[in-house]
Amino acid sequence: MRRLFPVTDETAARALDGARGAGGASAPGAAGALEDREWTLAELAAAYAYPERGPAGREPWLRANMVATLDGAAQHEGRSQPISSAADMRIFGTLRALADVVVVGAETVRQEGYRPARARAEFAALREAAGQGPAPAIAVVTASLELDFSLPLFASPLVPTLILTGAAAAPDRTAAAEKAGARVVIAGDGIGIDPARAVQALAELGHTRLLTEGGPRLLGQLVASGVLDELCLTVSPMLTAGNAQRITGGPTITVPQRFTLASLLEEEGFLFSRYRRE
Numbered sequence: 001m002r003r004l005f006p007v008t009d010e011t012a013a014r015a016l017d018g019a020r021g022a023g024g025a026s027a028p029g030a031a032g033a034l035e036d037r038e039w040t041l042a043e044l045a046a047a048y049a050y051p052e053r054g055p056a057g058r059e060p061w062l063r064a065n066m067v068a069t070l071d072g073a074a075q076h077e078g079r080s081q082p083i084s085s086a087a088d089m090r091i092f093g094t095l096r097a098l099a100d101v102v103v104v105g106a107e108t109v110r111q112e113g114y115r116p117a118r119a120r121a122e123f124a125a126l127r128e129a130a131g132q133g134p135a136p137a138i139a140v141v142t143a144s145l146e147l148d149f150s151l152p153l154f155a156s157p158l159v160p161t162l163i164l165t166g167a168a169a170a171p172d173r174t175a176a177a178e179k180a181g182a183r184v185v186i187a188g189d190g191i192g193i194d195p196a197r198a199v200q201a202l203a204e205l206g207h208t209r210l211l212t213e214g215g216p217r218l219l220g221q222l223v224a225s226g227v228l229d230e231l232c233l234t235v236s237p238m239l240t241a242g243n244a245q246r247i248t249g250g251p252t253i254t255v256p257q258r259f260t261l262a263s264l265l266e267e268e269g270f271l272f273s274r275y276r277r278e
C-alpha cells in the first residue's frame with residue numbers, strides 16, 4: 001500500500017524536507033502545496049479548475065460537490081451545514097465560482113432554503129476571463145414544480161434560475177415558474193428528467209462547466225446514468241449514527257463505477273478529496 005497524498009504533520013514535514021533537499025523549496029508546486037496555511041481563493045480556484053474538454057472546451061463536464069461524515073451521513077437533522085466547516089464552505093464557494101450552472105434537486109432547494117448564487121468580487125476577473133457571467137445559474141431539478149416561486153431564487157436572481165423538468169410537467173406549474181422569471185427547460189419525455197438529456201440541454205444553452213450539489217436522490221440518478229465525471233467529496237470528521245441518507249440514493253447500479261483520486265487536501269481533520277471517473 002502506498003501513501004499517495006501525505007497529509008499528516010509527520011509526512012508533510014518529511015516531504016517538505018525532501019523537497020528542499022532536492023532544491024524544490026523554490027518550486028511553489030512542491031513545498032507550497034504541503035505548507036499548512038489557508039489557501040487563497042485564487043489558489044483553490046486554480047486547484048479545482050475544470051478540464052478543457054472537446055473543441056474549445058465545448059463538451060460538458062459534470063462535477064458533484066458533497067459532504068459526508070465518517071459513517072456516511074450526508075445530512076444531520078435534515079441539513080448538511082452541521083457536518084460542514086469553514087474550509088468546506090470556502091471550497092463550496094470556489095466550486096460555485098468556477099461553474100456555469102449549479103444543478104440541484106428540488107428537495108435540497110426546499111430543505112436548505114436555496115438562494116440565488118452571489119456575484120463575488122474575489123472571482124469577478126476569473127469569471128470574466130472564462131467568458132462567464134457574474135454568477136452561476138441555479139438549475140432546479142423537479143417533476144412536481146412544487147416550489148415557492150415568490151422566493152428570491154426564482155423572483156430576483158442575478159441570472160434567471162432554470163427549472164429542469166419533463167415534458168409531462170403540470171402546465172399551470174410551468175406557467176407559474178415562467179411568470180416568476182424562471183426558465184423552464186424540458187429534459188425528459190415523462191414527468192421527470194432523463195439525466196443525460198439534462199446535461200445535453202444545459203450544454204446546448206452554453207453551460208458546459210456543470211456543478212451538482214445533490215441531493216442524494218438526484219446524485220444517485222446522475223451516477224446510475226453514467227453522466228457524473230467528478231466527485232468532490234468532503235469527509236467530515238464526525239459520526240452521527242442514525243439513518244441519514246448517504247450521498248447517493250436510488251437503486252444500486254449493476255457494476256460499481258471506478259473513480260481515481262485526483263487530489264486530497266486537509267484542514268482541521270476534514271479531508272477534501274477530488275475523484276475523477278476512470
Ligand SMILES: NC(=O)c1ccc[n+]([C@@H]2O[C@H](COP(=O)([O-])OP(=O)(O)OC[C@H]3O[C@@H](n4cnc5c(N)ncnc54)[C@H](OP(=O)(O)O)[C@@H]3O)[C@@H](O)[C@H]2O)c1
Pocket residue numbers: 065066067068073074075078079080104105106107108109111112141142143144145146164165166191192193194195213214215216217218219221245247249
Ligand atoms: N451532504 C451533502 O453534501 C448534501 C448535499 C445536498 C443535499 N443534502 C441533503 O439531502 C437532503 C435532500 O436530498 P434528497 O435526496 O432528499 O433530495 P434531492 O435529490 O435534493 O431532491 C429530490 C427531488 O428532486 C426532484 N427530482 C429528482 N430526480 C428527478 C428526476 N429524474 N426528474 C425530475 N425531478 C427529479 C424531485 O423533485 P419534486 O419533488 O419537486 O418533483 C425530487 O423530489 C437534505 O437533507 C439535504 O440537506 C446533503
